[in-house]
Amino acid sequence: MGVFERxxxxxxxxxxxxxxxxxxLVPEAxxxxxxxxxxxVNLVVAVFIWVMIYPMMIQIDWHAVKDVGKKPQGLILTLVVNWLIKPFTMAALGVSCCRCRPGWRRGACWSSARRSRWVRSSAA
Structure with missing residues (x-):
């Protein structure tokens, strides 16, 4: 592991x-x-997210992607964690840990609902 990763x-x-x-120091900027x-969508944030994700994208073995159906365990695990476990975990954390801060609780519950696409943005 390199210094940056470490x-x-x-x-x-x-x-x-x-x-x-x-x-x-410079709130105007x-x-x-x-x-x-x-x-x-904030364009500066979008650019930096792209800069963060692009190096991972170029490391993808695109020839192996076509074979993902042959061993779908990893894909199924990812889908289950991202769409079934994470939203409920985030909602539970929001309800249990943010009792004294209703705004935080709403934010945690909203982000869990957005993650699973149960709530759609009106701007779409």
Whole structure:
């Protein structure tokens, strides 16, 4: 494992601290960035998510994807975890851990519902 991978948690923490610090120092710049939206999607966030995901996409063995039906256990496990376990776990955490913060509880329950596509956005 390389240095970057080994200390990924540190880099993420430093990135969060840098973002909060810069937001406090130059709030106008972050207001400008927040205004760069199209179809209710922040374009700067979209670009950075793409930058984060693209390296993983180019490592996919596309020849092996066509054979995923021959051994579907991994695909089935992923679907079960993402669409059956995670939404209910998030909703349960929201209800049990956020009793004193109704807004947080609503956010946790909403994100669990959005994850499973039970609730559709009105902007779609």
């Amino acid at each position: 200390y990924l948690t540190v880099w993420v923490g430093l990135g969060i601290l840098a973002g909060v610090g810069l937001g406090l 972050f207001g400008l960035i927040a205004g760069l939206e199209w179809a209710r």
